[in-house]
Amino acid sequence: MSDDATARAAALLKGHRESIDRLDAILVYTLGERFKHTQAVGKLKAEHDLPPSDPAREEAQIARLEDLATRADLDPEFAKKFLNFIIAEVIRHHRQQQS
Numbered sequence: 363m364s365d366d367a368t369a370r371a372a373a374l375l376k377g378h379r380e381s382i383d384r385l386d387a388i389l390v391y392t393l394g395e396r397f398k399h400t401q402a403v404g405k406l407k408a409e410h411d412l413p414p415s416d417p418a419r420e421e422a423q424i425a426r427l428e429d430l431a432t433r434a435d436l437d438p439e440f441a442k443k444f445l446n447f448i449i450a451e452v453i454r455h456h457r458q459q460q461s
């Protein structure tokens with residue numbers, strides 16, 4: 363490949379990586395905000411003796427996220443695994459808040 367083509371590829375790579383870094387920051391801040399709300403929900407559940415998990419709500423969220431993922435060109439199976447992973451962590455927090 364010519365020096366020019368290599369330099370263009372390097373510039374493109376740099377641009378993509380800068381975008382990836384910004385998007386990763388958005389993901390981290392978004393998750394931080396989400397956990398603030400789930401911690402508040404956990405406090406309410408602990409105060410009112412409600413169960414840590416709500417399977418009906420989880421099912422509705424998974425269905426919603428799968429639909430959103432499909433429309434956003436994201437693998438819905440991946441979206442489902444990702445949300446289940448986050449929800450499992452939230453439920454762990456809620457159990458801790460109740461003990």
Ligand SMILES: C=C(O[C@@H]1C=C(C(=O)O)C=C[C@H]1O)C(=O)O
Binds near residue numbers: 416417420452453
């Ligand atoms: C946050 C809640 O608690 C749990 C965690 C959920 C979540 O992280 O979205 C959803 C349902 C519950 O199993 C809730 O009940 O709304």
